[in-house]
Amino acid sequence: MRQLIAGNWKMNGTSASLAEIEAVCEMVAGDPPNCDVLICPPATLIAQAAWKAKGRIAIGGQNCRAEISGAFTGDISAEMLKDAGASAVIVGHSERRQYHGETDAIVGQKAKAAWRAGLTAIVCIGESEQQRLNGHALHTCGNQINESVPDGMTAAATVIAYEPIWAIGTGRTPTNGEIAEVHDHIRACLTKRFGSEGQKARILYGGSLKPSNAAEILRLSNVGGGLIGGASLKASDFGAILKASSRNP
Numbered sequence: 473m474r475q476l477i478a479g480n481w482k483m484n485g486t487s488a489s490l491a492e493i494e495a496v497c498e499m500v501a502g503d504p505p506n507c508d509v510l511i512c513p514p515a516t517l518i519a520q521a522a523w524k525a526k527g528r529i530a531i532g533g534q535n536c537r538a539e540i541s542g543a544f545t546g547d548i549s550a551e552m553l554k555d556a557g558a559s560a561v562i563v564g565h566s567e568r569r570q571y572h573g574e575t576d577a578i579v580g581q582k583a584k585a586a587w588r589a590g591l592t593a594i595v596c597i598g599e600s601e602q603q604r605l606n607g608h609a610l611h612t613c614g615n616q617i618n619e620s621v622p623d624g625m626t627a628a629a630t631v632i633a634y635e636p637i638w639a640i641g642t643g644r645t646p647t648n649g650e651i652a653e654v655h656d657h658i659r660a661c662l663t664k665r666f667g668s669e670g671q672k673a674r675i676l677y678g679g680s681l682k683p684s685n686a687a688e689i690l691r692l693s694n695v696g697g698g699l700i701g702g703a704s705l706k707a708s709d710f711g712a713i714l715k716a717s718s719r720n721p
């Protein structure tokens with residue numbers, strides 16, 4: 473399975489940061505990695521980023537609203553992201569769940585909106601530190617898969633991102649064994665519910681993934697790539713992760 477390395481810039485970046493996208497595009501054009509490459513900048517930069525990328529890498533959004541249009545001040549629909557040049561959108565990132573009260577049901581509606589617009593939905597799940605300490609990591613992730621991935625999922629239009637909340641932006645990561653255990657469990661949940669589509673869907677790991685740990689994490693069982701926050705902001709770090717992915721089968 474070809475891995476996907478996706479960068480989530482979060483609320484970082486102005487037009488000056490497009491130079492980082494240009495640098496990633498040049499790296500990819502000069503030495504094509506053996507993985508798919510996606511950068512999700514803030515919504516304000518999507519159109520410019522897509523124009524700069526010229527198809528050398530994919531550009532995505534970080535969130536969308538489920539409705540197509542309407543009186544939802546400040547919100548953006550999946551169709552608008554598509555129109556701006558995005559081919560994917562992250563839904564249900566833990567920061568959206570935490571700061572915007574997004575429930576599994578809302579995340580599921582957003583995933584459907586992404587499909588409706590022709591975007592790949594990157595559905596984020598992951599346990600809190602307390603849930604892990606209580607031994608509930610697998611159960612939490614299984615529930616989130618069941619509740620936030622809608623019926624009709626296809627592997628072409630859906631990517632799951634396993635992001636333990638306590639590993640995001642902290643520099644801490646689960647052990648390799650813990651990552652593999654959760655990814656295997658997610659695979660089993662997806663396969664049980666969606667059959668061969670569940671078997672094929674890519675499952676990304678996210679949470680303090682960086683050049684120094686990328687190679688070992690990206691070669692673990694059922695890890696289909698990475699979702700990268702902090703280390704995606706600099707082309708040199710992101711490029712090193714692309715290379716680490718390329719070296720893995």
Ligand code: PEP
Pocket residue numbers: 480635639640641642678679680681699700701702703
């Ligand atoms: C993220 O927020 O999706 C993420 C993985 O962040 P970081 O890589 O900075 O932990």
